Amino acid sequence: MANKYLSYISDEHFLSCIENLHKSYLKAKANVSKKKFYSNKIDTIKLTFDAKFNELDEETLIKTEINRQIDKSINNSIGTFHEQILGGIEGFEIGKMSGFDIKATDDTLFADMKNKHNTMNSSSAESLFQKLATFADTYKMANCYWVQILAKNSFNEKWYGDINGKEYSHSRVYKISGDEFYKLLTGKSDAFLELYTALPIAIDDYLRHYKPTDTLKNSALEEIKASSGLPKRRILDEITFENYSYYLGFDSLK
Structure with missing residues (x-):
């Protein structure tokens, strides 16, 4: 059905x-x-x-x-609600105090989710980038994401930044809007x-x-x-x- x-x-998980x-x-x-x-x-x-x-x-x-x-x-x-929704998708799970909010069960994706785009100061952004980069270095097949559920635009792009006077970049660290992250995990654009x-x-x-x-x-x-x-x-x-x-x-x- x-x-x-x-x-x-599933309906049961959603409810x-x-x-x-x-x-x-x-x-x-x-x-x-x-x-x-x-x-x-x-x-x-x-x-x-x-x-x-x-x-x-x-x-x-x-x-x-x-x-x-x-x-x-x-x-x-x-924010917890979105984590629980996405953690119910087949192939993904919630972090449960493991340093990430959502991960792929095969360790090919790790994500830290923020409900709004403007909830971090520069020190928090620096710490988040370093954390995601560590996951990417530890899991060589993983893409790692800073998810902004309510973002100013729709995007899925490499996270390059000048944070606290330091340049940050990593080949597998991304920032992504809520709609694009839902698309990424479900395969459905809408x-x-x-x-x-x-x-x-x-x-x-x-x-x-x-x-x-x-x-x-x-x-x-x-x-x-x-x-x-x-x-x-x-x-x-x-x-x-x-x-x-x-x-x-x-x-x-x-």
């Missing part, structure tokens, strides 16, 4: 990839406590601009910031489009059988409001004090 969703992986990503969404959205909200320092200078320039009241402002943190966490999981087209259908099918167990509730805002003793102190002042009370003069916000 032909697959319902994608021609290059399991969607389920795994859904779990990441649920985990990211699950009870964002004040402690979790504060795990990275909150930029209250930026929040002040956001409140004034975007005409947001304080509660909406904090809810927006919580959603931004959730979205950042989910973005990391999108494989990435096929994924895009199938996603809404498969997600609807998955959600139709999903049974939620708990109601999601974020407690961060309520905890911050409680500790501020409203209306004694503004929510933003409470966040600023709790994050920067050790800064000169900031203890006056108490």
Whole structure:
């Protein structure tokens, strides 16, 4: 029987990839406590601009910031989703903490995947090139790829670069856009489009059988409001004090 969703992986594998990503969404959205909200320092200078320039009241402002943190966490999981999809293609597998994200089972391909083209600084790019070059030197028949799922153009080309003042090149180290990498692994020029087209259908099918167990509730805002003793102190002042009370003069916000 032909697959319902994608021609290059089974329906079961595709739905399991969607389920795994859904779990990441649920985990990211699950009870964002004040402690979790504060795990990275909150930029209250930026929040002040956001409140004034975007005409947001304080509660909406904090809810927006919580959603931004959730979205950042989910973005990391999108890259894992693509790894799981591509690792389900016959002849390929996921790296599993082995220094690469995707490899051919016959060791003729190794790839490191980034969801967006602009997620690396020069030091990260240098380190990635050196890592891919090491794989290419170790496996003499292997082509090695820096994959940019969301790239500025469609390409599959040798990765030549001047990184941190050094010239880098290797005969079997490439950089490649997401659509071309899907084409390379599947042999289908429209494989990435096929994924895009199938996603809404498969997600609807998955959600139709999903049974939620708990109601999601974020407690961060309520905890911050409680500790501020409203209306004694503004929510933003409470966040600023709790994050920067050790800064000169900031203890006056108490």
